[in-house]
Amino acid sequence: MATSEDDLTIWFESLDPLKARTYDDAPMRDDYSDIYFVGTGKSRAHAGRVGRRPDCIPADAQAYWAHDLWTGWLHPAIPRCTVCLARHPVTQVIE
Numbered sequence: 001m002a003t004s005e006d007d008l009t010i011w012f013e014s015l016d017p018l019k020a021r022t023y024d025d026a027p028m029r030d031d032y033s034d035i036y037f038v039g040t041g042k043s044r045a046h047a048g049r050v051g052r053r054p055d056c057i058p059a060d061a062q063a064y065w066a067h068d069l070w071t072g073w074l075h076p077a078i079p080r081c082t083v084c085l086a087r088h089p090v091t092q093v094i095e
């Protein structure tokens with residue numbers, strides 16, 4: 001199967017995972033009225049392919065593959081990994 005830069009998809013590395021907590025550490029209520037979140041949910045984008053985790057993601061970091069194309073639009077709050085960027089340059093138009 002032929003691959004090209006256009007097929008590159010994003011792996012999101014979790015820098016500060018969001019976690020749901022309950023105020024009294026009790027099990028979550030059905031209506032979620034007792035939960036709050038800790039962490040910022042910040043992540044960093046890496047260029048990769050499905051089933052192949054990029055080497056530049058630290059081994060102990062949480063990461064997951066997404067369908068998003070590396071060359072496509074990425075939320076401005078999510079930085080791209082500089083290692084991946086050097087390997088696979090992307091120009092994103094910021095409006």
Ligand SMILES: [Zn+2]
Pocket residue numbers: 045046047054056057081082083084085
């Ligand atoms: Zn990377």
